[in-house]
Amino acid sequence: MGKTNNERSDSHLQYQIIQEPPVPDHLLGEWTNDGVPGTRSRLFLPASCRTLLGDLSVPVMDIAFLERELSLERLHCIERWLWMAGRPMPPRPLHHQRLLGREIVITESMDMHLVWSKRRILVKPIPRFLLDKGFWQTVLRCQHLPDSFQTPADTNYGRSGYERRRQLWRIAHGFLFSYAALVAYESDLDIAKSIGLVPAHIEWPAWQGLVRHVLHVEGENSILQSIDERFVYGELRLGRLNKIYRITQGGSAVVRGYLSEWATYGDFFNDNLAWLAGAVAYIAIVLTAMQVGLGTNCLKDDNAFHAASYGFTVFSILGPLVVVLVVFVAFCLAFVSNWVSAVAYKRKRLGEVRSRAQLPYNRS
Known part of the structure; x- marks a missing residue:
């Protein structure tokens, strides 16, 4: 009830x-x-x-x-x-x-x-x-x-x-x-x-x-x-x-994140490549040390050291190139995403403005 x-x-x-x-x-x-x-x-x-x-x-x-x-x-x-x-x-x-x-x-x-x-x-x-x-x-x-x-x-x-x-x-x-x-x-x-x-x-x-x-x-x-x-x-x-x-x-958050930390594309490259300079300097020091080691009597016949030197040499050549390539791909994705968003917003915005003004809308 x-x-x-x-x-x-x-x-x-x-x-x-x-x-x-x-x-x-x-x-x-x-x-x-x-x-x-x-x-x-x-x-x-x-x-x-x-x-x-x-x-x-x-x-x-x-x-x-x-x-x-x-x-x-x-x-x-x-x-x-x-x-x-x-x-x-x-x-x-x-x-x-x-x-x-x-x-x-x-x-x-x-x-x-x-x-x-x-x-x-x-x-x-x-x-x-x-x-x-x-x-x-x-x-x-x-x-x-x-x-x-x-x-x-x-x-x-x-x-x-x-x-x-x-x-x-x-x-x-x-x-x-x-x-x-x-x-x-x-x-x-x-x-x-x-x-x-x-x-x-x-x-x-x-x-x-x-x-x-x-x-x-x-x-x-x-x-x-x-x-x-x-x-x-x-x-x-x-x-x-x-x-x-x-x-x-x-979606777009993969590129944009929560808030972009870069005001320009120059800032993007500076933040993502600045650390690479320090890494290259360290690699140069290690390669120099390995070269000195190969000239000593203790290490010149050491097969393990030769293998390590070979591997690190290949890494020092390919590593920086891979990093630069990844940063460049990320830049391209960000650029394309921003371009597509800008074009889509322009069409939507101008379409709204022109419809209010009762003007013909040019889709080109």
Whole structure:
């Protein structure tokens, strides 16, 4: 026998848990809490954003925009392998990043946040809307209900809407969690404000209050249960991300990786052939030593040494040639892949532009 409306209402009150926003009140001032984001929310958005077709548009505070702005899709694809790219620990503070000689470079891509290579680390500035409690209550309000439980209230967003908001909440909370580690000292806050990572008006007492809210967890739960799994791992090494992405994703990822480490083809050859010069120098030293050994009385009649010298001589001739050939083949694959992608995008893009302008489309 089905439940009555009163029984369903009681069950709803029993199981409904409203997640408390991990930010304090009025960190950025008042919010127009009228059920939807107010006009003031536009001040928190970028001036423009790109659509899937590459067009520029004025951003609107909705779930679709937030899913693009906070997207971790590429990292979710390789989530099970993230332990190979970084340790399961919070990132080190900003002052320590500088101590390591790393340049702090701004990125606006969430999936590049805390990715490092050589002498730089990429850090995403905190979007202002993530510092406003009203945004969390109005846009990301998220209700935890048992999977088997549904109420008429769910029709507001649908189950998919609830799950999407819950995922965004976990990502946003994890992002703020990473900043709780990056800005641990007042000197870190000074660094963050000087390079535009946090709003300049936030003072140290306000930041301490924010961190307390971010790290506060109800009951005996761990903070790691409230954030996206990506943020369990702090700093991720780009070189290893590229290898993981090429091996696991296939297709164009084999050539492009997670993020290309080479701005030009010259950089590609420099990185892949620079080590060869050192290897050739070592080979030259070994060949010289073998030549000297063959002239000594102890080794000139040693058949094993003669065989080793012969094998290493052949290797010293063919080895560098094979390496150069492999690098050249990789270059050709990258060049062809980039060319094909550029031509395909050009045709798609120009076709879209011309169809909008109602002009005939030339396929040549």
